[in-house]
Amino acid sequence: MDLNFLSSILFATIVAGTPLIIVGLGELVTEKAGVLNLGAEGIMSVGAVAAFAVAHGTHSPGLGILAGMVAGMLMSLLFAVSALTLMANQVASGLALSIFGVGLAAFIGKPFESVALASVPPVSIPLLNRIPLLGHALFEQQGLVYFSWALLGGVSWFLYRTKAGLVLRAVGEGPVSAHSIGYGVVAIRYQAVLFGGAMAGIGGAFLSVFYTPMWVEGMVAGRGWIAIALVVFATWRPLRVMVGAYLFGGCMIAQMFVQGSGVKINVPSQFLSALPYLATILVLVAISRNRNTIRLHSPASLGQSFLPDA
Amino acid sequence: MDIRKIALTLVSGAVLLAAPTKIGFVYVSPVGDAGWTFQHDQGRKEMEKALAGQVTSQVVENVPEGADAERVIREMANSGCKAVFTTSFGYMNPTLKVAPSFPDVEFYHATGYKTAKNVGIYNARFYEGRYLCGVVAGKMTKTHVAGYVAAFPIPEVMMGIDAFTQGMRSVDPSAKVRVIWVNSWFDPGKEREAALTLISNGADMVTHHTDSTAVVQACEEQHAAKGVWSFSYHSDMAKYGPTSQLTGTTHVWGEFYTKTIKDVIAGKHTPVNVWGGFKEGMIKLAPMNKAVPADVQKMVAGLEKQIVAGKFHPFQGPIIAQDGSTKVAKGAVMSDKDIDAINYYVQGVDSPEPKQ
Numbered sequence: 001m002d003l004n005f006l007s008s009i010l011f012a013t014i015v016a017g018t019p020l021i022i023v024g025l026g027e028l029v030t031e032k033a034g035v036l037n038l039g040a041e042g043i044m045s046v047g048a049v050a051a052f053a054v055a056h057g058t059h060s061p062g063l064g065i066l067a068g069m070v071a072g073m074l075m076s077l078l079f080a081v082s083a084l085t086l087m088a089n090q091v092a093s094g095l096a097l098s099i100f101g102v103g104l105a106a107f108i109g110k111p112f113e114s115v116a117l118a119s120v121p122p123v124s125i126p127l128l129n130r131i132p133l134l135g136h137a138l139f140e141q142q143g144l145v146y147f148s149w150a151l152l153g154g155v156s157w158f159l160y161r162t163k164a165g166l167v168l169r170a171v172g173e174g175p176v177s178a179h180s181i182g183y184g185v186v187a188i189r190y191q192a193v194l195f196g197g198a199m200a201g202i203g204g205a206f207l208s209v210f211y212t213p214m215w216v217e218g219m220v221a222g223r224g225w226i227a228i229a230l231v232v233f234a235t236w237r238p239l240r241v242m243v244g245a246y247l248f249g250g251c252m253i254a255q256m257f258v259q260g261s262g263v264k265i266n267v268p269s270q271f272l273s274a275l276p277y278l279a280t281i282l283v284l285v286a287i288s289r290n291r292n293t294i295r296l297h298s299p300a301s302l303g304q305s306f307l308p309d310a
Numbered sequence: 311m312d313i314r315k316i317a318l319t320l321v322s323g324a325v326l327l328a329a330p331t332k333i334g335f336v337y338v339s340p341v342g343d344a345g346w347t348f349q350h351d352q353g354r355k356e357m358e359k360a361l362a363g364q365v366t367s368q369v370v371e372n373v374p375e376g377a378d379a380e381r382v383i384r385e386m387a388n389s390g391c392k393a394v395f396t397t398s399f400g401y402m403n404p405t406l407k408v409a410p411s412f413p414d415v416e417f418y419h420a421t422g423y424k425t426a427k428n429v430g431i432y433n434a435r436f437y438e439g440r441y442l443c444g445v446v447a448g449k450m451t452k453t454h455v456a457g458y459v460a461a462f463p464i465p466e467v468m469m470g471i472d473a474f475t476q477g478m479r480s481v482d483p484s485a486k487v488r489v490i491w492v493n494s495w496f497d498p499g500k501e502r503e504a505a506l507t508l509i510s511n512g513a514d515m516v517t518h519h520t521d522s523t524a525v526v527q528a529c530e531e532q533h534a535a536k537g538v539w540s541f542s543y544h545s546d547m548a549k550y551g552p553t554s555q556l557t558g559t560t561h562v563w564g565e566f567y568t569k570t571i572k573d574v575i576a577g578k579h580t581p582v583n584v585w586g587g588f589k590e591g592m593i594k595l596a597p598m599n600k601a602v603p604a605d606v607q608k609m610v611a612g613l614e615k616q617i618v619a620g621k622f623h624p625f626q627g628p629i630i631a632q633d634g635s636t637k638v639a640k641g642a643v644m645s646d647k648d649i650d651a652i653n654y655y656v657q658g659v660d661s662p663e664p665k666q
Contacts, residue, residue: 008510012503106340114343116550119531212498212524214550217340219522221497252500256507259490259661260457268665269463269491 009253010137014145015211016249017242019044019203021148023227024234024241025155026199031231032159033192034172034301038094039079040200041224042101047072047204049109052117052215055205061120064209065144065202072201073194075101080193084186087305098224106217117213142210144202148242151199156238168192172299175306185306200224233284236297244284251276330366331393331575333357334386336379337371338398339496344545345521346561347371350397350420353563360568364575375400380407387412393574395567396420405429416574418582421466423650425583432566435587436466436543437473437649438617439559439595441624442610443541444477446556446598447515448485449606450539451478455660457508458489459501459518459525463664467519468652470543473624474517475658486660488513498524505529509538515556517541526551539601546596558596565591585646589618625649630657 023040030037050071055064075097083093122140129139159165168188170178175185207223208215226248234240255272258265288294335354337347354367368391373382379401386394387408393416396405402422409417409429417429425431447456456478460467475487488511490504501520505528508516514537518525526547529540533554540551542558566584573580586592595614598607616622627638632655638644655663 005510008506012506016499016503114549116527119527207499212502212522212527214498214523214527216342216496216498216522218496219498221494221499223499253503253507256490256492256504257511260488260504260507260511260513262486262488262511262660264662266662270493270665273491273493 005257007133007137009250009257010134011141012253013246013250014137014141016252017245018142018145018148019206019211019223020227020230020245020248021242022144022151022206023200023203023224024230024245025148025151025238026196026203027228028231028234028236028238028241029155029159029168029199030192030196031302032172032236032299033168033189034175034299034304034306035083035189035193036090036094036303037076037079037083037097037193037196038091038228039075039097039101039224040196040203040228041220041222042098042104043072043075043197043200044204044207044220044224045102045105046075046108047201048208048220049105049112049204049215050201051205052112052115052208053108055209056112056115056117061209065205068201068205068209069198070201072197072199072204074197076193076197076200079197080190083305084189084193087307090303090305102218102220109215109217112215113217115215117209119213120210142206144206144210147202152238152242159238169299172301175301175304179306179308185308189306200227203227230280230284233281233288235284235288235294236299237288240284240288243287244280247283248276248280251279330364331571332389332391333365333367333571333574334383334389334391334394335367335369336373336382336386336394336396336398336401337369338373338375338400339521340372341369344523344547344550346544347397349544349561350395350563353567354395356564357567357571360564361571361575365571373401376404380404383408383417384411387415387417391415393418393571416579418570428579430570430580430582430584432582432584432586434561434563434592435585436559436561436593437469437624438587439593440470440473441477442595442613443517443557443559444474444479445481445610445613446602446606447474447517447539447541448478448480448482449609450556450602451482451485451515452537453512453514454482454485455512456485456487456515456517457505457511457513458487459504459508459516459520460489460491461495461520462493463491463653465650465652468654469649470519471659472652472654472656475656476624476629478515479658485658487658489655489659489661491664492520494520496521498522501525502528506532509536514538515541517558518543523547523550526555530554539599542596548596553599553601555596556599556602560594560596562592562594587617588614589620631655632657632659632663 047068051064051068054067079097082088083090123143125139129135171188179185230244234244339347341351370382395418397420399421405419421433422431478485492500501524505525526540527550529538530551532538539556548555623643625644627642628640629638
């Protein structure tokens with residue numbers, strides 16, 4: 001197996017994992033504040049169509065990302081109002097948002113179905129892209145790939161190294177206590193939900209503007225749900241979300257390379273297609289099986305409504 | 311509603327005193343801009359145009375196969391449709407369930423195999439187009455490797471892979487076809503990755519049996535760097551691969567719909583069992599790319615004529631399976647029944663056969 005071959009597997013793995021990382025980290029922050037937003041699939045769809053429309057209209061992928069982000073925030077605002085202000089059940093509101101978002105995106109997207117968008121050239125980082133094997137895979141990627149790495153650093157730093165992050169985690173652990181010492185639980189949760197929505201919107205934008213530059217109904221194809229599942233299996237730890245996302249992407253790409261290489265193996269392709277899901281769950285469960293760390297990292301008030309008294 | 315058109319028909323002294331005949335169409339996915347359902351909808355529009363004033367049609371799209379389908383089909387028959395077209399394989403049993411309650415309504419089910427008194431079936435011989443695409447691929451390839459992005463290992467898909475391979479090897483006996491199963495009809499991301507994987511494994515001719523335009527688009531991106539060409543399926547996708555799409559197998563339902571509805575309007579009770587190809591005009595090749603040399607274009611056009619005339623068949627012997635066994639002897643032609651149930655790779659497919 002030559003280096004080129006490995007390099008292209010690695011390259012494709014990173015591309016496939018990127019939307020999952022961005023959406024997963026957004027969801028992680030939301031859940032750390034104690035809010036379970038199951039609407040990622042719908043938010044991603046709306047983000048994808050908004051980003052596509054704007055990128056197509058303005059010829060600027062950057063504005064497309066921005067549009068995806070804003071659309072994602074608006075969608076998550078809907079969820080926040082119903083789940084945080086109106087105290088609706090979070091699971092039900094999230095599911096509703098998911099279904100609504102997929103449908104809304106299809107509706108808005110009708111006129112864009114027949115439109116082709118030019119693909120965006122990758123951003124290479126000089127010098128680093130000359131590293132053998134890793135250079136092409138790591139440093140000749142789309143800008144959003146670098147963003148996903150920065151996001152990992154930013155989210156980890158924020159959650160574990162800043163006061164605001166501590167407060168956010170406190171709100172997720174014990175909203176009553178946080179409230180009693182004077183923190184605005186609902187306001188903080190609003191911000192966390194909006195952040196999650198923004199990231200899901202950007203994840204959608206990555207799909208429709210950079211990954212497969214097109215808009216078609218159903219193009220998110222379950223990635224929102226995978227991102228949510230990743231957060232849980234990664235036991236709410238940012239680095240593990242990234243590990244899980246690359247593992248998932250890597251297995252998907254590797255099984256395709258096995259199928260496409262002409263190597264004779266005696267395994268049904270259906271099993272190969274299921275492999276990314278199996279491998280990701282097994283590995284993440286294996287590395288996070290310690291009960292104490294699970295208890296330590298999972299937000300205690302996840303999914304529960306909080307009504308501030310008085 | 312085209313009230314004006316109807317009025318015109320009446321005023322112009324047409325003998326048609328009756329109201330326009332209502333026709334129903336059930337689609338499995340959104341119409342979109344390309345793909346399976348899009349082609350059916352093009353056919354419906356063509357039929358409406360050809361029979362302007364005599365028909366109106368009603369569409370329900372994105373109907374899941376199963377209980378929902380039965381409800382939609384029943385509702386259509388109830389609302390006065392004289393004919394209902396159900397355009398996905400999974401509508402077979404729902405259609406058969408509804409049909410007996412509406413003996414005056416004609417039902418037509420695409421790609422199925424069960425018929426009834428008022429249920430006809432229709433399908434197209436897509437493999438004829440696949441074979442010709444394979445011939446073009448064999449003439450154009452430099453690496454002697456083609457890539458095939460496939461959805462699910464069912465006969466309909468296997469048939470296409472085998473026909474493409476037979477076609478390619480008829481002009482390039484050393485050619486190999488590699489297959490990646492994505493186990494999904496529609497997932498642009500996966501389809502794209504599969505295409506890129508095939509390309510980095512040496513394929514310079516890529517086609518697909520999935521529903522999105524992602525494969526054609528991925529080939530367009532890689533065309534300049536790697537000399538990759540694509541063949542579209544379902545629809546002409548040249549818009550997504552203006553320089554790199556060589557041709558494609560497209561579905562054409564308009565003529566069939568027009569003819570069938572004419573019979574329905576005339577009150578002829580003709581349950582159909584149509585499996586049409588180039589001859590019946592139910593499939594067509596997408597316009598050839600200028601990059602295809604004139605002699606190849608001529609050769610393909612000649613083959614198409616021979617298929618129409620019944621002098622040539624893509625599945626004529628010798629057909630040798632991947633494992634070396636002879637499936638069709640020299641001089642014989644595979645029967646329709648065997649084509650419809652094909653579940654093995656022919657020689658030249660360089661991937662392990664899927665488990666069934």
